[in-house]
Amino acid sequence: MAKHWTSLVLVVVISALFSTTPQAQNQPMPPKAPLLDQPPVLNRVFPPALTTGKTSSLELRGTGVENPLEMLASRKGFGFKIIPQEILPPAAKPGSRPATQPMNQPSRLVGRVEATSPITAGDEMVELRVLTAGGLSNSRKILLTSLSVVEEKEPNNDPESAHKLNLNQIAAGVISSTTDVDYYQFEGSKGQRLLAWLGTATIDSRLPGAVEIIGPDNRVLAQARDRVDSDTVLDLRLPTDGTYKARIFGFGHVESGPDAFYLLRLGESPVIDSVHPLVQSPSGGDCLVFGHGLPGGTPVPGRKDGLEQAKLILRPVSEESTPATAVDNPNGLLPLKPFRFAGGPAIWLPVSDKITMEPDDKSDNNSPDKATPILVPAVVSARLEKPGDRDFFRFDAKKGEPLSIELLGDRVGTRLDFVLSLKSDDDKNTQEFDDGPEALHPQWFFNRTDDPTLRFTPPRDGTYRLSVSARDVNLGGSPQQVYALRVGPPRPDFRLVTIDPTTQGGIPRLKPGTALSFLVLAERLGGFDAPIEVRIDRLPSGTRALPCQIPAGQKGAWLTLIGEQGMTEAAWPLNVTGSAKPAAGANTIERQARHAAPAYPSTQQVNNPQPVRMEHDLLVATSPNPPLLTLTPDQTTIKLTQGDRATVKFTVKKPQGMTGQGQVTLMETQNQPDPPVRVSNGNNGQVTIQADKDSLEFQLEGRNNARAQVLHLVPRFTITAQEDDPDNKGRRRQVVRMENGPPIEVTLLPKRPLQPTLTSQTIRAKGGEKGTVTIRLNRQGFYGPVRLVCAEFGLDTTVQPDLDEAPLELSIPQNARPGGKPLVIQATCEALPGHTVNQELRLQFNLVSPMARPR
Numbered sequence: 001m002a003k004h005w006t007s008l009v010l011v012v013v014i015s016a017l018f019s020t021t022p023q024a025q026n027q028p029m030p031p032k033a034p035l036l037d038q039p040p041v042l043n044r045v046f047p048p049a050l051t052t053g054k055t056s057s058l059e060l061r062g063t064g065v066e067n068p069l070e071m072l073a074s075r076k077g078f079g080f081k082i083i084p085q086e087i088l089p090p091a092a093k094p095g096s097r098p099a100t101q102p103m104n105q106p107s108r109l110v111g112r113v114e115a116t117s118p119i120t121a122g123d124e125m126v127e128l129r130v131l132t133a134g135g136l137s138n139s140r141k142i143l144l145t146s147l148s149v150v151e152e153k154e155p156n157n158d159p160e161s162a163h164k165l166n167l168n169q170i171a172a173g174v175i176s177s178t179t180d181v182d183y184y185q186f187e188g189s190k191g192q193r194l195l196a197w198l199g200t201a202t203i204d205s206r207l208p209g210a211v212e213i214i215g216p217d218n219r220v221l222a223q224a225r226d227r228v229d230s231d232t233v234l235d236l237r238l239p240t241d242g243t244y245k246a247r248i249f250g251f252g253h254v255e256s257g258p259d260a261f262y263l264l265r266l267g268e269s270p271v272i273d274s275v276h277p278l279v280q281s282p283s284g285g286d287c288l289v290f291g292h293g294l295p296g297g298t299p300v301p302g303r304k305d306g307l308e309q310a311k312l313i314l315r316p317v318s319e320e321s322t323p324a325t326a327v328d329n330p331n332g333l334l335p336l337k338p339f340r341f342a343g344g345p346a347i348w349l350p351v352s353d354k355i356t357m358e359p360d361d362k363s364d365n366n367s368p369d370k371a372t373p374i375l376v377p378a379v380v381s382a383r384l385e386k387p388g389d390r391d392f393f394r395f396d397a398k399k400g401e402p403l404s405i406e407l408l409g410d411r412v413g414t415r416l417d418f419v420l421s422l423k424s425d426d427d428k429n430t431q432e433f434d435d436g437p438e439a440l441h442p443q444w445f446f447n448r449t450d451d452p453t454l455r456f457t458p459p460r461d462g463t464y465r466l467s468v469s470a471r472d473v474n475l476g477g478s479p480q481q482v483y484a485l486r487v488g489p490p491r492p493d494f495r496l497v498t499i500d501p502t503t504q505g506g507i508p509r510l511k512p513g514t515a516l517s518f519l520v521l522a523e524r525l526g527g528f529d530a531p532i533e534v535r536i537d538r539l540p541s542g543t544r545a546l547p548c549q550i551p552a553g554q555k556g557a558w559l560t561l562i563g564e565q566g567m568t569e570a571a572w573p574l575n576v577t578g579s580a581k582p583a584a585g586a587n588t589i590e591r592q593a594r595h596a597a598p599a600y601p602s603t604q605q606v607n608n609p610q611p612v613r614m615e616h617d618l619l620v621a622t623s624p625n626p627p628l629l630t631l632t633p634d635q636t637t638i639k640l641t642q643g644d645r646a647t648v649k650f651t652v653k654k655p656q657g658m659t660g661q662g663q664v665t666l667m668e669t670q671n672q673p674d675p676p677v678r679v680s681n682g683n684n685g686q687v688t689i690q691a692d693k694d695s696l697e698f699q700l701e702g703r704n705n706a707r708a709q710v711l712h713l714v715p716r717f718t719i720t721a722q723e724d725d726p727d728n729k730g731r732r733r734q735v736v737r738m739e740n741g742p743p744i745e746v747t748l749l750p751k752r753p754l755q756p757t758l759t760s761q762t763i764r765a766k767g768g769e770k771g772t773v774t775i776r777l778n779r780q781g782f783y784g785p786v787r788l789v790c791a792e793f794g795l796d797t798t799v800q801p802d803l804d805e806a807p808l809e810l811s812i813p814q815n816a817r818p819g820g821k822p823l824v825i826q827a828t829c830e831a832l833p834g835h836t837v838n839q840e841l842r843l844q845f846n847l848v849s850p851m852a853r854p855r
């Protein structure tokens, strides 16, 4: 069996979500003079495939990648040799280098690296990135394969100039303009099975791939295009002996350029689509595998796309032989474990030692009376195996004991819009549940899925019937449409994701006196609502992380890393960990964050989610050198009240002889939905500093309804600078430089922290007696203690943190007469530890004579 199976089972993709332990990657590197002193943007590593155990040349294309100091891989075993610019052929040199290139139109520069790849057990995806003096680039994925890799040879735009390709060879190509098409030709024989795989989404390409197979008679025999975020597969039998052609192009001819690249394989290599049962026992076993080119495969009845099924034995892959890319329970639903068919690649599948299978095709569960019984807690492995399929399950539940029902389908690559409905046998109403929860970040982590989840508390003891179907089941029901279901008590838990929403994945170098910020997002599962403490384990030497907490019920917080003294020239994986107690008295749980970054660099579009993917690690590069540009704020701590404004002034210091216009942004305020602090001057949080000025001002405004909080704002300075060229005496050159500054701490306080009401407001007492009213404090986003003082009625009491209601004992003055009495209370609220806000509360109570008849 060939080793180059392609797995479309997207379990591999979700196993990449929320997992991994970064490996130490702390290597020293030689210093070198930068041309572009900002994080490089890597648009393409070409070819995006390497043959295992061989040395090949890789071309790097992007911005600021022409002088790499180092190449970093997410996998051990690579050897990289940087090819100096001087020995590159003239065409590849940055000859027309952008001495006057505007900043927002970065040039496409070229770097070259010689890569020696490790020998692997099967095909593997690896992330590569470039480290330059300006920082770390975004990562690009490449395929490590046992097959040989060839690059396309242009011109190949017509059938006559088609590039000759052997079967089971991999061609790497680029759709370099919207009119570019790439022809390949191969020899085929009558009755031969041909599987064409066009790899795009899995290697971070922007190309909407499309492929056509053209017969010896020049007729198009078959065509296919990719689906959203997946590769293209074509499966056909060749009708005759002869020379065939494959035509590759961008679907719709809209996307092209350096990041519209692809891999093409023509041959018979198996492609796995899905595995039934989806949920495996830890020891594996017999499975029904769906895909193309499977050993012993037979056509799936009724399918016209060549989909076939095969009975194969799935065996667990011993943990030590697989890379550390998973932790227990990565999707918060079921743990994933690696399995393998004889000769196949590792596939990550959910496991459980107690699985309920839906009955086979013959005994249907398509109506409530034929519901499959399940015993809660239950893990079900099932399929929507034919058009219109609907699966019913029934279980007994106890009144008041909450249950969580979660479905795993869309997230493992089953393309159906699942829907759940639930009905009690003792009730007429049916509740329906569609898509999963709200996205964590509308632009940078749009993680909503079509997998429904539901939490419910049974209103009574009894039998409940649950149905699983899909909105598109009439078209999409098919034997490979697998899903898993968990019904059981809610398990409060969380997953963390770090993102840097200010760049296209590149991260500037952390230097003494500067800071970096990451947004840490929390996906809260099973009703988990508690605060999460976030920390960085094993900090890079010479750095310090500021305290970070995601408050109760909130989606995220910024994590700030500060460069101090004793830093080294190195790239470090950051271990960001969150810890929380799901409930009072529960054990602390800890989860390691995964880093997400743009799948490919692109221009930011507000309101459009950026395609992002999980990266193997979050890396930062540090440097002992002081920043070339410094930003010094006139104040490092600011107290701001909701709705109020404050001005912070930065003094900018540039090296002698450097001129140019620059921009400063406060990272945490840019491109964020409802930031707690907004920059009211400038453009989208960005303020321009003219070439002849050495200072600039930010007008900060606290959002009216923002929570009380302490936040840190990290300034980022980008300048298109003119400076003396050290290589050409007496001449000037243009350099784009980016440098961060030190953070400013903003304490944001509520203006009127309390909305008070009296929930009991009548006192029956005479003058000189005491009486009690009850106050309700609607807290505007803070939890600290509140002191309430009113001299007139002898009140001086403190409402404890978190309490919203308290009795107030009032001393009625001797001469008080019955009737409405104004109650004016001076409230002192500890809105944040060490920060109080005063507020006058004006209320009214009724004083009633004890003699009066109650109404």
Ligand SMILES: [Ca+2]
Pocket (backbone or CB within 6 Å): 152, 154, 173, 174, 175, 176, 180, 181, 182
């Ligand atoms: Ca081409």
Ligand SMILES: [Ca+2]
Pocket (backbone or CB within 6 Å): 154, 155, 156, 157, 180, 181, 182, 183
């Ligand atoms: Ca071409």
Ligand SMILES: [Ca+2]
Pocket (backbone or CB within 6 Å): 358, 382, 383, 384, 385, 389, 390, 391
């Ligand atoms: Ca079914």
Ligand SMILES: [Ca+2]
Pocket (backbone or CB within 6 Å): 364, 365, 366, 389, 390, 391, 392
């Ligand atoms: Ca059914």
